[in-house]
Amino acid sequence: MDTLPCEGCKGLCCGPVPITEKELTKIQKKIKSMPRKIREELENQPRFFGTCIFYDLHKDRCGIHTVRPEICRSFGYHEDLVCFRKPELATKEKVMRKERPIGNLSIDITWKNF
């Protein structure tokens, strides 16, 4: 499958995203397993206003990529989550969520939760 041209966007599409309880647990595990130095470096990065708390501006990519929420995985490939740089990839139907989100990452759930 063709991939999204994320490089260079500096997290433009990485804003507050809804997450479920299971996703929160996975992210908490991941953050706990990070070496302190890496965690602190990620936590204390300056970010653009509204950018996700896990966006790694220095590396220009998601700082928790392997455990990123479902909505992040779906971005760019569904008709209601289109990447403006490659809209032709949004060929799937609207995203159907099986579980209810418990809040929005970066707004309701912040670094204090990790």
Ligand code: SF4
């Ligand atoms: S979790 Fe990762 S992919 Fe999702 S919005 Fe945050 S930085 Fe972006």
